[in-house]
Amino acid sequence: MRFKQTNPQPIRSNPQPVRSKYRLYSPSALTSAYRCVKEDGLSVLKASRMYSVPENTLRDRVLGKIDPETVVMGKVPLFDQYEESKIANHFKEMASYGYGYTRQECVDIASDYAVQLGKRDKDKRLSINWLKGFLHRWPEMKVVKPRGLEFIRAKMTKESTVMEYFEHLERCISRHDLADKPHLIFNIDEKGLTIDHKPPYVVGSSTSTVQAVTSGKGQTVTMIGCGSASGVSIPPFFVFPGKRMNSDLLNGASPGASGTMSESGWSNTDVFRKYLKDHFMKFAPGRQGEKIILLLDGHRSHVAVDLAEWAKQMNIIIFVLPAHTSHILQPLDVACYGPFQRIYNNLCHKVMRQTSAAITRYNICEIACKAYSKALCAENLHAAFQRTGIYPINKEAIPKEHMIPSEVFCSQTVANEDGNDSDATVEGGITTNAATPEDLFEKQTLKLKNVKSKLINKPRKTMSKLVSGKELTSDEVCEAIQQHIKDQQKPTKKPAKKTAKMSKLVKKSPMKKSVSPKPGPSHINLLASSESSCDEDIEDEEKCCVCGLFTPTALANAVSITFAKWAQCDGMVNGYPCNHWTHLIHCTNVRVIRRGDTFLCPHCEVMEE
Template identity: 50%
Template sequence: MAKESVVNNYFDNLEQCLRKHDLLDKPHLIFNVNEKGLTCDHKPPPVIARADHYPPAVTSGKIQTVTLIGCGSASGYALPPYLIFPGKRLLPDLLEGSSPGATGTMSETGWSNSAIFRDFMENHSLKYIPGRSDEKVLLTLDGHRSHISVGLVDWAKDNNIILFILPAHTSHLLQPLDLACYGSFQHIYNYACHKLMRETAAAITRYNICAIACKVYHQALKPENLQSGFKRAGIYPLNKEAVPRQDLIPAELYTSDTDSDATVEGGICVDVADGYSMFADEDDDESDECCVCNLFTPKEVSGATSLIFTKWAQCDGMINGRPCLHWTHLAFCTEVSVVRRGYKFLYPHYKEEK
């Protein structure tokens, strides 16, 4: 849940970022991006009937989810939609009836991932962001792991795009698209699917879902809705009191004496000038290297484009009457991948040194 201190910290960081890059009065350079899942088994409209009667409703069969990535600015401009279909190969028929500029790609599950989101940023969003010249663009987005890959962060810095990560569990309060666009999107989408099935007796499939989604997208992400979303989120115009305080009260019930506001980042800004890295830990000591590869990060993951957690283990052996205390990368520099409680771990070179 969103704590008041977290939200306050977020707005302080947002204000600092907007002032630093002179974006307070430039709504055309402030964007929000978010995904929306689409299914063929839409929710039919309610039917009024007797209390003892349950009228049937017709929907299409379930298929894998199709994901739509939407993006819009505080000035009311919406980028063309970007769709992700489940499958291996993008057939032209999947995009039949799409709106101008709309495009798509494939994934095994129909959900987004780091590679797909980077393709959206590099080959889609950058092409349609209007009139930026050398000005910086602020992009607010949630902290899903597909949004914060190392490669994407570096690319954003090179292209003057400021990635501003929303605090966890605050999308319902701080995400403009969730606040004013995707709710109406779902209602319009359900109605459009129901109307198509009633008037044509056609089922909703992945071959006509794009045409429906594109029409609904431009109705839901119209300028008035986008402007309202950024206003309700307190992003533009900047308003630190935009979030109703009563919406933050439930989080106080889960506050304990051991909670520390300092451990919660209320807004992470990846900025070129700062050289700030959201993946770096100031407390890390690079002298703590693996005793096998003599590296802090294994070679196998050093070039990864997503977050990979590396497990370490400390040797329990004794050398000349003293604890060994060597650290080793599990799975990468030793055949051992897990060290369980009570297990005595000896690093690979222990026998040689002993």
């Protein structure tokens, strides 16, 4: 039943049409279409369809009714099309390197550029409204939230490293005759699970802050996943924090899922060895003497000599991915664990709403198994191995933009060859007395490359460099690992020889005789003062001028550690400083000496009296 409206709105006979967005093409597209008509002889209709430019807009410029440089109606922009194209290209270039500009930084750089061109005074800078108009004139550019990229990943993901990895992988697959056997190509990777899930987007009020109830912080549970290029996934394997395995932790797990315990909840060499021997081999396809290739990252739990020897016996080839490149080369990271995390968060949010229990380590396995079966489906696994260029082998599968951030870490020629750093800079980092304004953006880019190229560290011999992007089970790599372990066990530094000066400072303590246990306070055996004293080896100048000892008698047999307080005499004897040392409290009535106080030893006090 439909209720009558309280205030019915009249129905318009002729509704007002929705106005479409103005100018959905970029100025560069209009310029390219104009050149095709003028230079290549293309018709206006074909050029307008080729570059998605309105036909009448292009025809007016071809016929000379409108200046070809005019791209908008109304007030002419501050910069012409060529100048704005240089600004846009610079903004895109810096963003592709991973060091893009914020809104205010873009305005500052454009202001500096306008000052250099003589179109603005230094005191009259641009506002944020210029950026709004600029983005409106260049639809291909917009303000976006960048995705975080770790510094070491940006530095190590080089094009040369990726190409070398594909060469080794292609050689390994062809040598073992696995090019047409996707069911024998596997990828294994770990995934950390927390009970404090990230809430998904929900529908709520726009006038108040919407909240989502979570389980709070807790320990991490590691899930080891595995899938093949043919779309077959191995059941998950869980690593729970603790020391004793409890079967209740696997309640609600999918068929074939298993788990073990570790003190931290993270995987290690023993856990990974158990996973391969007891879990992976159970579900690996029947090979009939054929070899299996496992693609792993270079985590230290995956690299072990005994593990490589066991893999050789089982006809398993372990291939290690290049270091710090798993975000673009590891199939499970590229196309499976992202959907897994979203599904896991949604399931946790639903469990928190539909049940009275919170997410704990006793129900995290059930939730993770449901997300695992959906995320590691055949379709996602096929896409994962295809996007990473593993099956089929394709070096061009990795987008070039993923490797652009590493270019700034290559050694570059310093922009200022003369070493003259007197060029003043204004806000935004643009040089103010450059020779020509055309080189401003190029110098800004070179400045970034020169700064990052100085971060080249001294090369070190690590295990990661020996196995990165190579076959772990090959004889050459195994020998290199064994030699590396032997080198690590050798002492790196020789003990320093004692000089004559050091031998004077180091006091040799006399050999202590073995003493049979004797009853004493707090059951501590005390040695006689004559046996524990080493005052005979100390020079007289360092001893107390009153008792003639280095250690006071009252402290010689002390049970606990007690420090003796000293003071040096400030008196004068026959015109020379006394400089005698005296035990405070024990050999003089003075207990504390503060900065600026004058102290006299008992001998100097007698002489003054």
